[in-house]
Amino acid sequence: MKGYDPIKLTEKMESIVVDGNKRKYAKLSRPLRFYGGTTSAVEVGCNLRCKFCFSDKPVFRPQSTGKFYTPEEVFKALDKSAKRYGHKLISASASEGTLGRQHLFELLDLVELSEYVYILETNGMTLGNDKAFAEQLAPYKNLHVRVSIKGTSQEEYHELTTSYTNIGLVYSIMQDIEKAFDFYGKAIEMAKRIGAYRQVSFVQRKMATAYWKQQDFDKAIQYYQEAQTTCERIGDKEGLNEALQGLAEAYLARDDLALAESYAEKATETAMEINTLQAISASQITLGRVQHNRGDLQASIELFEKAINTAEQAGVIQQVAEANFYISESWLALQEWGKAEPHLLAAAKLYTKLKNTSKAKTVQHLLAKCKNRSKPELSGG
Numbered sequence: 001m002k003g004y005d006p007i008k009l010t011e012k013m014e015s016i017v018v019d020g021n022k023r024k025y026a027k028l029s030r031p032l033r034f035y036g037g038t039t040s041a042v043e044v045g046c047n048l049r050c051k052f053c054f055s056d057k058p059v060f061r062p063q064s065t066g067k068f069y070t071p072e073e074v075f076k077a078l079d080k081s082a083k084r085y086g087h088k089l090i091s092a093s094a095s096e097g098t099l100g101r102q103h104l105f106e107l108l109d110l111v112e113l114s115e116y117v118y119i120l121e122t123n124g125m126t127l128g129n130d131k132a133f134a135e136q137l138a139p140y141k142n143l144h145v146r147v148s149i150k151g152t153s154q155e156e157y158h159e160l161t162t163s164y165t166n167i168g169l170v171y172s173i174m175q176d177i178e179k180a181f182d183f184y185g186k187a188i189e190m191a192k193r194i195g196a197y198r199q200v201s202f203v204q205r206k207m208a209t210a211y212w213k214q215q216d217f218d219k220a221i222q223y224y225q226e227a228q229t230t231c232e233r234i235g236d237k238e239g240l241n242e243a244l245q246g247l248a249e250a251y252l253a254r255d256d257l258a259l260a261e262s263y264a265e266k267a268t269e270t271a272m273e274i275n276t277l278q279a280i281s282a283s284q285i286t287l288g289r290v291q292h293n294r295g296d297l298q299a300s301i302e303l304f305e306k307a308i309n310t311a312e313q314a315g316v317i318q319q320v321a322e323a324n325f326y327i328s329e330s331w332l333a334l335q336e337w338g339k340a341e342p343h344l345l346a347a348a349k350l351y352t353k354l355k356n357t358s359k360a361k362t363v364q365h366l367l368a369k370c371k372n373r374s375k376p377e378l379s380g381g
């Protein structure tokens with residue numbers, strides 16, 4: 001199929017939304033009117049990028065959306081809500097139901113022991129690719145598989161399941177940056193032509209992020225500034241917050257601390273306005289890093305402590321890990337090995353959970369150094 005390979009994207013998505021027998025969900029239960037009434041969880045992660053998809057964050061921002069849950073936790077929440085609304089049908093929707101095979105079958109085992117029928121919502125990609133998967137589903141009696149066919153031919157599939165922005169996103173995830181830029185450029189051109197400025201700013205931010213990943217901070221700044229202007233013009237506060245946060249990070253990477261601080265403060269203001277804890281904690285981390293780089297370590301520690309609390313409240317593991325990592329760096333700079341150690345331990349655990357092996361290794365290295373340095377003090381005391 002031209003465009004992108006859904007099976008490769010399945011693997012990529014599973015590396016983000018699956019952890020052992022756990023899968024990411026944005027919400028564990030909500031009542032829906034479909035099929036005469038059903039209780040449904042909102043799962044995260046899909047292996048297609050349909051033009052008409054209305055799922056938004058669960059499909060397009062899987063890294064920063066939702067939390068990991070075990071099959072037992074999901075079943076318990078569905079059961080509780082289904083009892084409340086008198087539903088006999090339960091399901092998970094808003095993404096692709098077959099991601100996380102182990103999680104799915106453990107969930108189906110629990111459903112099989114209950115009175116419910118589970119509706120497995122799928123686009124059929126994984127089942128069509130792996131006959132054994134379909135055969136493994138066959139014996140389940142309390143299961144109804146609903147395959148949502150997106151097109152009637154390869155061409156129609158391509159047309160309906162892709163658009164310039166989405167293809168750009170897929171290439172970006174697959175780290176083919178040249179092709180990603182090519183499609184992003186076309187997406188901006190087309191969105192401007194039809195006056196879809198929210199989409200223009202979305203793509204501008206994606207292009208900035210892609211340049212950021214290439215370490216081209218000047219270009220990243222250019223696109224974040226364009227996104228800032230677009231968002232201010234149309235009053236898109238969420239987009240504006242993302243652009244300001246991106247600018248703060250880019251200036252920090254260029255070691256322009258005054259501008260990094262100014263943009264991080266503006267990002268904090270917009271994060272408060274849209275009342276998003278995740279965005280607040282992101283700007284607290286950036287402000288902490290600015291203070292650390294300035295050498296005001298006490299101020300940086302205070303900001304990282306705030307960021308840990310905010311990120312924990314938001315349930316964003318990635319940010320909890322980062323805030324713990326950065327606070328340990330500040331404690332290490334103060335030669336407070338004993339104070340750095342618990343934060344390094346927390347960061348190591350979380351980076352391992354997030355499968356971020358390079359960060360986990362860095363933290364383990366610091367941890368070893370920290371233990372060696374704290375020994376003489378312990379024996380001496």
Ligand code: SF4
Pocket residue numbers: 046047048049050052053054055059094095096123
């Ligand atoms: S298969 Fe469904 S969830 Fe996935 S992108 Fe298409 S419409 Fe969205």
